[in-house]
Amino acid sequence: MRQLDALATEARTLAIGVPPLGPGEAEVARQMQICNACRYCEGFCAVFPAMTRRLEFGKADINYLANLCHNCGACLHACQYAPPHEFAVNVPRAMAKVRLQTYGEYAWPPALGGLYQRNGLTLVLALAGGLALFLLLAMMMNGKLWGEPLAGNFYRVFPHNLMVSMFTPIFLFALLALALGVRRFWNEVSPGDRVKDAPGAAVAEAAQDALLLKYLGGGHGQGCNEADDAFTLWRRRFHHFTFYGFLLCFASTSVATLYHYLFGWVAPYALTSLPVLLGTAGGIGLLIGPAGLLWLNFGRHPLHGDDAQKPMDRGFIALLFLTSASGIALLAWRDTSAMALLLALHLGVVMAFFLTLPYGKFAHGIYRSAALLKWAIEKRQPSRLQLGSE
Amino acid sequence: MLNQDLSLMTARKYDVLVIGGGNAALCAALTAREAGASVLLLESSPREWRGGNSQHTRNLRCMHEAPQDVLTDAYPEEEYWQDLKKVTGGITNETLARLVIRDSSHCRDWMRRHGVHFQPSLSGTLQLSRTNAFFLGGGKALLNAYYRSAGQLGVQIRYEAPVDRLELRDRRFVAAYIGSERIEARACVVASGGFESNREWLREAWGQIDGQWIADNFLIRGTRFNMGVLLKFLIDAGADTIADPTQCHSVAIDARAPLYDGGICTRVDCVSLGIVVNKHAARFYDEGEDFWPKRYAIWGGLVARQPGQVAYSVIDAKAIGRFMPPVFPGEKAKSLPELALRLGLDERAFVSTLANYNSACRAGTFDHAVLDDCHTEDLTPPKTHWARPIDTPPFYAYALKPGITFTYLGVKVNEQAAVHFSGKASSNLFAAGEIMAGNVLGKGYTAGVGMAIGTAFGRIAGAQAAAAILEDAQRAAA
Incomplete structure (x- = not known):
C-alpha cells in the first residue's frame, strides 16, 4: 500500500x-x-x-x-x-x-490574499470605513458628537454589548484567518513536521528568538543596519516598544473584560486601576515604538528591502500609532465634552486595525515565528549532506 | 588649534599618506592616526569597490597558546612557522615571518577595538577551526568596520584617487601624484596591492604558447584595481624587489566566473571526487593526490599549462552532496557521450578516457575524509585516492580555468616595513600588504596568511610612519 x-x-x-x-x-x-x-x-x-x-x-x-x-x-x-x-x-x-x-x-480566505498587493489602499479604506462607521453610529445614537461631559462613561455613547458584538466576531475572524494561513504555510514548508511533536527545547528557543528579536542583533549583539553599514540596536528597541506596548494594551483590554464579566466592575476605571495603568504604559510604548520604526523606515538604505512593501509597512506603523494616540487622547479627555468624538475616533481606528490584521504587516510576526520554529526544529536534526571541506 | 587645523588644510600637507584602501592600508592608517599623526588615505577605486582583495578574504591565521574565543586548541609559534616554511618551500624571511606570527597572537584585540567581529570557522571549514579566526560577515564586513573607525578617528579618505607616481628624493618620500595633482606628506605607506589585475603585465610575464597569450585565459579572482602602478613605479625607481612576476597564487575556478571579483564562490570543489580532462579529453594529473584543501592551489597552475588553459572536472551522481555546492550548475547528461557533446569534447576520446579510468579503478573502501584505498592501477597519470568508476548517471562536468588570487612580486622590506633602495632603507617610505607579502610568502599559500601579513605589516608601517615624523620633528628642533 x-x-x-x-x-x-x-x-x-x-x-x-x-x-x-x-x-x-x-x-x-x-x-x-x-x-x-x-x-x-x-x-x-x-x-x-x-x-x-x-x-x-x-x-x-x-x-x-x-x-x-x-x-x-x-x-x-x-x-x-x-x-x-x-x-x-x-x-x-x-x-x-x-x-x-x-x-x-x-x-485565508484566498480571495482576500490580494489585499496584500495594494495594502496601502486597503489600510486607508479600512481606516476610513472604521471612522465613518463609529462617527455615524455616535451621531445616530446620540444625535451629536460633542456634548456635556459624561464623566468618562463610554457606555453612555456606545452600549457595552454593542461594542462587544461588533469587535468580538471581527477579532475572532482575524485570529482564524491568521491561524489558517500560517497552517497552510507550515504544511507546505514543513510537510510531515507536526508542531505538537516539536521538541520542547525547539519551541522554547523559537519563542525566545521571536520575543527577544535575536536576529536583529546582527550575530554580534550590536544590532542591525539601517541607513548604512553601521550597526544599531534601535530597530530592535523600537520593535520591543511596539510589540510589548501592543501586548500591554491587549492585557489592559483583557483585564477590563475580566473585571466586567467576572466581578461586575464596570468602566470607567480609575486612573490607578490595573486596566488604565496597563493601557497607559502600553499606549506610551505604542507611541514611541511606531514613531521610532517609522523614522528608521524613512532613513533606511535605498538597497534594503522591497520598495513596493513600504506602503504596507508604513501604513501598519501609522495605524498602530493612531490606535495608541487616539486611546491616550481618549483617556486624557474622557471627562470632557470631546469624549464621544474621541471614543468614536479611537474605536474607528481599532476597528480598522482588527479588520486588516490578517491582511497586512501584522502577518509578518506570525509567519516569522513559524519559520523560527521550523529552524529550531531543523537545526536539531542531523544534516543529510557530507560536503567535506574546501 | 583652529589655526593649526586651517593651515593643515590649506597646505594640504598631511603627516602620513596611505596609498591603498585594503586591509593593510586601513591598518596602517588607523595605527598612524592612533599615534597622533594626521592621515590621508587614497583608495584608487570608487567607494563601492573599496578594499581591494581584502573584500574577498574571510579569516586570519592566528598563533595562540590555548583555546581562545573562536579558536580551538593551540597553534604555537613554532608550528605556525613550520607550516609557513613548508608551504613556501623555505622561500621566506624567518625574522619577518616570526614578526607576523607573533603579531597574529595579539592583534585581534586591536581589530575588535576597531569594530571587527570574529566567529568560529564556517561550515565546511572545520579543518581551520584551530588555526584561523573568521571575520563575522567576511572581509568586506571587516573593511566596513575599519573604514567606519577611520572616519570616526578623523582619517581623511578619498576614493577614486589612483596615485600614478611618487616624488622621491634620496630614498625619501616627498609627494604623490594623482595625474597633475601633487600631494605632499611627511611619510608614506604604500599598500596598493600586487599587479594581478594588469592583463598586459600578466601577458608579458606568462608569455605565449602556440602563438597565444597564456594569461589571456586567466580569470582574476579579486579586485580589478590592482594594476601594480606603484609596484612598477618603485621597481623602476630602483626599489629592491622580491620574487618574480610569474609567481602568483592561482586556483582552478569555474570557467564561467566573471573576469574580476569572482571571489571564493567560483571555486569548484569536486576535483578529487572525479577526474579532470583537458580539451583533448585526456587526463593530466593525479586528482586524488591529497585532500582538496591541500591541493586546490596547484590546480590553477596545472590548468594554465594545458592547451587553451581549460580543463573539465567530471563526476557522476555518487559525488553529489559530497562537496561544497558550486555557484554555477554543472553540465548535466544522462550518458558520457552526451556529456562529451555538451562540453564540446571529442566523444570517442572522452568515452575512451573514461573507460580506461573506470577499468583501472581498484575497489576499496571509499572515504572522502581520509586518504582512502580507492586507487587506480596501471593508469597514467594515476589517481591515488578516492578513485571510483564514473558510471552512475546523471553525469556532471564543470569547465575550469586558472583563477589568479594574487601575485608575489613585491618590494623588499625590513622589520620596520621600510622600502629599500640598493640595500638601504628609506626613512619615511614604508610598504604593507600584498605589495610586500612576498617577503614572508615567497611561494605557496595557506589560509589566512595574507591577512596576517597585511595586518602585522600594516600596523608596523603605520606606527613607523608616525614615528618617522616625530624623529623629523625632533631633528628639526635640535
Missing part, C-alpha cells in the same frame, strides 16, 4: 512536476546558489545556516527562508557580490519580495 502511495506521488510529481518558481522565487534561488558557495554570512542570522543544509532551493525552501529573514541588512553590506557586482546579490530585497508574496499566497 505504501509503495502504491509512493508510486502515485511520483506519478503526480512527474505529471505536474515540482511547483514552478515565480520570478521572485527564482531570484531567491539564484542568489542562494551563490550564497551557498560563499557562506561568509553564516554568523549573522538563521537564514544562512538553514541554507547550508540544502543544495537546491524549491518553492517551499524559498518561502521558508524568506520568512526566516528579518531584513536586518547585515548580509547586504558585508556582501562581496552585492551591486554593483554583476552577481547583484541583495538577499534582504529578494527575500522581502518573496515574503510579501507568501502572505498573499497563504492568506
